[in-house]
Amino acid sequence: MAAPRRHPRSEAPLLAALTLPALAAVVAFFVLPMIRLVMLGAAGPEGLGAYAAALTTPRYVESLAATILLSAGVTLVTLAIAAASGLFLERNRFRGRQVLIAILTLPLAFPGVVIGFMVIMLAGRQGLIGSISAALTGQKIVFAYSAAGLFMGYVYFSIPRVILTIMAAAEKLDRALEEAARSLGASNWQVVRDVVLPALRPALIASGAICFATAMGAFGTAFTLATNIDVLAMTIYTEFTLQANFAMAAALSIVLGAITWVALTVARSLTGATVAAAG
Amino acid sequence: MKRAGLFYAQLAFTILVCAFMVVPVVLSILAGVTANFFQGIGSGLTLRWVVQVWGLYADTIRLSVIIALACLAATLIAGVPTAYVLAKRPGRVARLIEELLVLPIAIPGLAIALGLITTYGAFEGFRKSWLFILAGHVVFTLPFMVRAVLAVLLAIDFRTLEEGAASLGAGFWQRFLGVVLPNCRPGILAGSLMVVTLSLGEFNLTWMLHTPLTKTLPVGLADSYASMRLEVASAYTLVFFVILVPLLVLLQRFGQPARRAERAAPVAATVPERAPA
Numbered sequence: 001m002a003a004p005r006r007h008p009r010s011e012a013p014l015l016a017a018l019t020l021p022a023l024a025a026v027v028a029f030f031v032l033p034m035i036r037l038v039m040l041g042a043a044g045p046e047g048l049g050a051y052a053a054a055l056t057t058p059r060y061v062e063s064l065a066a067t068i069l070l071s072a073g074v075t076l077v078t079l080a081i082a083a084a085s086g087l088f089l090e091r092n093r094f095r096g097r098q099v100l101i102a103i104l105t106l107p108l109a110f111p112g113v114v115i116g117f118m119v120i121m122l123a124g125r126q127g128l129i130g131s132i133s134a135a136l137t138g139q140k141i142v143f144a145y146s147a148a149g150l151f152m153g154y155v156y157f158s159i160p161r162v163i164l165t166i167m168a169a170a171e172k173l174d175r176a177l178e179e180a181a182r183s184l185g186a187s188n189w190q191v192v193r194d195v196v197l198p199a200l201r202p203a204l205i206a207s208g209a210i211c212f213a214t215a216m217g218a219f220g221t222a223f224t225l226a227t228n229i230d231v232l233a234m235t236i237y238t239e240f241t242l243q244a245n246f247a248m249a250a251a252l253s254i255v256l257g258a259i260t261w262v263a264l265t266v267a268r269s270l271t272g273a274t275v276a277a278a279g
Numbered sequence: 280m281k282r283a284g285l286f287y288a289q290l291a292f293t294i295l296v297c298a299f300m301v302v303p304v305v306l307s308i309l310a311g312v313t314a315n316f317f318q319g320i321g322s323g324l325t326l327r328w329v330v331q332v333w334g335l336y337a338d339t340i341r342l343s344v345i346i347a348l349a350c351l352a353a354t355l356i357a358g359v360p361t362a363y364v365l366a367k368r369p370g371r372v373a374r375l376i377e378e379l380l381v382l383p384i385a386i387p388g389l390a391i392a393l394g395l396i397t398t399y400g401a402f403e404g405f406r407k408s409w410l411f412i413l414a415g416h417v418v419f420t421l422p423f424m425v426r427a428v429l430a431v432l433l434a435i436d437f438r439t440l441e442e443g444a445a446s447l448g449a450g451f452w453q454r455f456l457g458v459v460l461p462n463c464r465p466g467i468l469a470g471s472l473m474v475v476t477l478s479l480g481e482f483n484l485t486w487m488l489h490t491p492l493t494k495t496l497p498v499g500l501a502d503s504y505a506s507m508r509l510e511v512a513s514a515y516t517l518v519f520f521v522i523l524v525p526l527l528v529l530l531q532r533f534g535q536p537a538r539r540a541e542r543a544a545p546v547a548a549t550v551p552e553r554a555p556a
Contacts, residue, residue: 014451015368018360022380022421025357029414030383033394040397085296088289103297106527107304111480113501117516118303121310126317126509128306159300188285217387220482220497224504233389233483240393240487250397253390261385 034257037250044247054251060235064255066147067232071215074151075208078158083204086166087196101167108160112153112220119144119153119225147229153221158214162207169203202270209267213260232256308520310513317509328514332503336515339499340522346409346495347478350416354474357417358424359467363459365425366432377429381422388483391415396487409493415484420477424470431466431536432459465536472533476526496522 042048054060089101107115123129123144133141143149173196181191197204219233227234232252240249311329315322361380365373383391395415400406437459444458460467482497489498496519503512 011451015364019364019376021357022361022425023376025353025414025417025421026380026383029395030391030418031379033391033398034386036398037390037394081296084289085293088293092286092289094290100293100297102528102531103301104293105531106524107300109476109480109523109527109530111482111497111500113482113497113504114480114516114519117307117500117504117512120504121303121306121513128302156300159296213385217389217483219387219389219486220501223482223486224501226505233387236389236393237487246397249393253387253393257386257390260387261382264385 038254041247041251041254044245044251046247050247050251051255054248054255060248060252063230063232063235066229067216068259070147070151070154070229070231071212074154074158074215075212077151078155078162078211079204079208081155082159082162082166082207083197083200086163087170089163090167090170104163105160107157108164110157112157112218112222113224114220115153115157116221116224118156119149119221123149123152145225145227147227149225150222150227150229150231153225154215154218157218157221158211161214162211165203165207165210166200169200173199205270206267209263213263216260216263217256304520307513307516310510311517312514313510315510316513328510329518331511332515332518335511336496336499336503336518339494339496340518342409342493343479343496346413346416347475349413350420350478351471351474353413353417354421354424355467355471358421358470359428359460359463360455362425362428362432362466363455363463365429366437377425380425383418384422388415388419388481389487391418392484392487395484407490407492412485412488412493412495415488416478416481419481419484420474423473423477427470427473427536428463428466431463431469435462437462465533469530469534469536472526472530476523476530479523479526 041050044050046053055064085104089097089104110118121127123142125142125144127142127144130140130142133139143152177199178191178195181195186194217233218231219237222231222234223237230238233256236249236252236256239245239252309320310316312324312326313320313322314325314327361376365377392415395411396406399411399414405411440458440462441454444454449457480497481495482501485495485498486501489495494502500512500515500519503515507515
């Protein structure tokens with residue numbers, strides 16, 4: 001913390017005024033709408049029971065469970081891929097390294113709809129995987145519109161941001177610890193398991209939580225693929241637009257928002273202040 | 280240096296992952312300029328689909344650019360001064376304000392959109408204008424601007440700079456405009472790139488907030504994926520990439536100014552918490 005400084009009293013109102021545009025925008029277009037949504041969730045025929053119904057009605061519970069399972073699976077697979085490639089790219093210097101890093105991180109801000117289309121290009125009816133499998137075996141493999149397609153899309157959009165976090169963390173690792181472990185006779189695998197991975201834990205937890213929360217709330221990819229599994233975002237969308245069941249859509253949105261918020265908050269408290277600042 | 284077998288195994292794996300990321304992009308670009316993708320490139324290259332996309336969807340592109348620029352203006356006006364105040368007066372109140380500003384990133388866009396519709400849906404003039412979409416984009420992108428500028432302010436010693444200027448008689452606005460803002464430039468640039476990129480690609484909120492007369496580029500994309508032939512959808516995606524990829528490349532280059540500053544002085548880096556999905 002900085003040493004105490006003199007704050008000219010006259011500046012305080014000015015500083016407060018400078019934050020007003022941001023606060024006004026957030027209150028008007030986020031806080032009030034979220035309060036309205038919470039109230040709307042409780043305003044249906046079931047009252048507060050809408051929240052209970054969201055967590056007990058089989059259709060919603062299945063959708064919630066499927067979304068959590070999918071997001072958790074995506075998180076684990078993405079962490080494994082990103083850790084393997086991220087560590088490799090951080091530790092080795094070779095020609096073409098920058099190109100590989102650029103390719104892996106470029107899709108960082110591709111919207112979900114576009115990623116859905118990428119899945120169609122790979123695994124859709126006219127997709128690459130289908131044409132290759134048809135040429136090899138005569139059997140056309142198409143899985144873009146199934147849970148596997150959605151899984152692939154979510155891994156696709158998660159890789160860039162997880163790999164960035166892992167590379168930033170790997171850069172700060174103390175190589176001397178690994179050298180010490182190696183000189184004591186540890187194998188490559190033992191060094192990774194007992195030295196590198198524990199040191200990367202905060203980054204893995206933080207990026208894993210972000211990955212999980214993003215997958216939970218993702219909508220565009222599922223929308224494009226018109227998937228036959230009902231992820232929570234699609235269930236909410238259907239309730240709102242097709243069933244006009246506004247109370248239930250609101251209650252489910254609040255449940256979904258609570259889950260993503262808790263995931264991010266828990267990760268932040270587990271990983272301490274540095275990651276909290278990193279977000 | 281001798282490379283071990285492990286090196287090549289890891290390299291092969293990483294190249295495989297890269298292929299996974301880049302092959303569908305290349306395929307969709309090719310499909311967008313191929314006369315008949317089902318028959319293959321052999322059917323000939325053409326710009327017919329791109330021209331058709333321009334005829335069908337130029338409005339969505341124009342609206343997206345307008346919204347992205349308006350969003351940038353709003354987040355600059357609202358975000359940069361706020362980041363300065365948060366850096367200048369750290370403490371519990373500042374922490375609370377920052378938490379509140381960042382909260383929209385943690386809530387799925389679909390939920391925020393439902394909140395906006397149920398709160399303001401009755402104000403027809405607002406509901407039907409593109410300003411309604413802008414409102415959603417601003418709350419969603421504002422945290423990225425605040426974080427980017429705040430990270431740079433925390434990495435430089437702006438207090439000493441300000442005190443120096445004050446001792447020379449500079450007033451508040453002279454210090455803010457003449458000393459603080461120029462020193463925030465890398466953060467403002469990173470934040471601006473992030474805001475424009477996110478706004479151009481935003482779908483989760485926008486799909487719920489749009490009307491038939493206020494379609495943005497990603498909304499049009501979803502529309503074409505659902506109802507157009509693959510070549511048209513690909514050509515539209517190609518147009519989107521032509522707009523987005525330069526921004527992403529700039530973002531790779533200028534996106535993390537605080538990390539560069541951090542190598543001199545250890546201050547927490549900023550990694551974007553979430554991008555839209």
